[in-house]
Amino acid sequence: MRIVIAGGSGSLGRALSAVLVQRGHDVVVLTRTPRPAAQRHGVRDEHWDGRTLGPWAQELEPRGTAVVNLAGRLVDARPTPENIADLTRSRVEATSALAEASRRLEQPLARWVQASTSAIWSDAGEQLLDETSPLPVGLPQMTGVAEPWERAAEPARTDHQAVLRTGIVLEAGTPALERLLLLARWGLGGPVGTGQQWVSWIHVEDWVRIVLAALGLEPPALPSGIVVAAAPHPVRNAELMRILRRVVGRPFGVPTPAPLLRLGAALLRTDPALGLTGRHATSRVLDEADFHFRYPRLEDAVAELL
Numbered sequence: 647m648r649i650v651i652a653g654g655s656g657s658l659g660r661a662l663s664a665v666l667v668q669r670g671h672d673v674v675v676l677t678r679t680p681r682p683a684a685q686r687h688g689v690r691d692e693h694w695d696g697r698t699l700g701p702w703a704q705e706l707e708p709r710g711t712a713v714v715n716l717a718g719r720l721v722d723a724r725p726t727p728e729n730i731a732d733l734t735r736s737r738v739e740a741t742s743a744l745a746e747a748s749r750r751l752e753q754p755l756a757r758w759v760q761a762s763t764s765a766i767w768s769d770a771g772e773q774l775l776d777e778t779s780p781l782p783v784g785l786p787q788m789t790g791v792a793e794p795w796e797r798a799a800e801p802a803r804t805d806h807q808a809v810l811r812t813g814i815v816l817e818a819g820t821p822a823l824e825r826l827l828l829l830a831r832w833g834l835g836g837p838v839g840t841g842q843q844w845v846s847w848i849h850v851e852d853w854v855r856i857v858l859a860a861l862g863l864e865p866p867a868l869p870s871g872i873v874v875a876a877a878p879h880p881v882r883n884a885e886l887m888r889i890l891r892r893v894v895g896r897p898f899g900v901p902t903p904a905p906l907l908r909l910g911a912a913l914l915r916t917d918p919a920l921g922l923t924g925r926h927a928t929s930r931v932l933d934e935a936d937f938h939f940r941y942p943r944l945e946d947a948v949a950e951l952l
Contacts (some may be wrong), residue, residue: 647758649707650670650863652744653717655681657820658761661850662714662857671864674705674907676717694741703747712757712861715744715768715799721765722821725787725917734791741798748803755804759860763809764846764876766792769923772844776930777811777872787917806870808860813846813876815853818951827952830890833951835899838907841884843924846876849941849950859937866935874929878942883924889945893952 651659654675659897666673669689696717704712717740723729741760748755768784778937781789796809816821829835829870856875858864881889891899902910904922911918924948929937941947 647863648674648705648708648711649714650674650676650711651714651716652676652740653696653715654689654695654925655679656716658815658850658853659716659834661715661817662854663687664846665854665858671863673838673938676705679921694743695705696736697743699737699743699747703750706747706751706755707785710756712759712922713744713748713755713802713804714759714857714861715741715812716761717741717744718761718795721787721791721825721920722916722927724912724915725919730786732843733787737791737795738798743793745802746796748750749801751803757861758799758802758804758807758808759847760796760799761789762809762811763788763792764874764925764927765789765923766811767925767927768927769919770828770844770927773921773926774792775925775927777874778930779927785923787919788923791854806862808868809872810860810869810875811872812853813874813880814949815850817847817850818936820822823836823951826890827894829902830887830894830896830899833896833898833900834902835887835891835894835896836901837884837887838902839883839904839922841882841887841901843883843922844880845883845886845924846874846880846925846927847886847944847947848875849947852877852921853889855940856932856937859935866937868931868935868937871931873931874927876927876929877939877947878928878933879943879944880926880928881944883921889948893948
């Protein structure tokens with residue numbers, strides 16, 4: 647199978663590409679900055695600008711081609727109107743270009759896996775969320791970015807489209823995990839804010855397996871539509887920090903009050919809402935499809951990664 651991964655040069659794209667290449671698939675990564683041949687490891691990089699049609703669209707033409715759309719700027723940015731507009735534009739323009747390319751094909755794409763985020767529900771408090779939960783009028787850097795991102799994929803011409811609302815992906819060496827571990831090592835690994843905010847998370851290996859299932863490359867068969875890509879046991883922030891402290895050998899951690907986090911976020915040029923908000927999101931679709939997580943609990947996931 648040919649799988650075209652838009653925005654596939656990031657950590658998730660590399661993890662997915664490695665598995666696909668190992669299984670003998672033809673993997674093409676659409677990227678603004680093609681890598682040297684020595685860094686591609688069996689993957690073909692094709693240049694695109696993430697906005698307009700170009701020669702890259704020819705990669706979609708072979709019958710049976712699938713698209714995995716991961717394109718978009720990282721959300722690790724201050725929540726200024728300019729940054730929010732750029733975060734949205736980087737996702738919507740790339741997705742719209744892919745959808746337009748698909749509509750020009752003689753045959754529809756076999757599969758389309760669309761990246762999204764469980765943060766589309768913004769700060770959901772104690773709500774128990776799944777694929778049937780309605781979207782709120784939410785925070786601009788969460789619902790305001792993710793909703794138009796998903797909507798831009800709707801016109802794509804494909805026989806099957808899965809939209810993955812993904813929790814925090816835990817992968818060794820990535821900023822999300824490394825920053826939390828750094829706090830724990832410095833003795834600052836206590837609860838963040840109230841510590842009661844829910845954290846929906848997933849081990850990178852399980853995320854890859856969900857994508858493979860959505861591509862029809864391994865069981866179980868997943869239907870078209872929304873899929874919450876998150877482990878079945880979310881934890882509160884206080885529990886997350888407790889587990890990380892135990893891993894790095896720090897029995898105690900100083901809490902991070904919300905005002906201090908906001909100050910630190912300003913210094914790091916990031917969004918304090920990433921640490922102060924949360925949501926309890928699990929998948930009814932994966933459960934009904936009998937998908938089995940290899941890392942359903944956070945303790946096991948962190949132990950394996952570290």
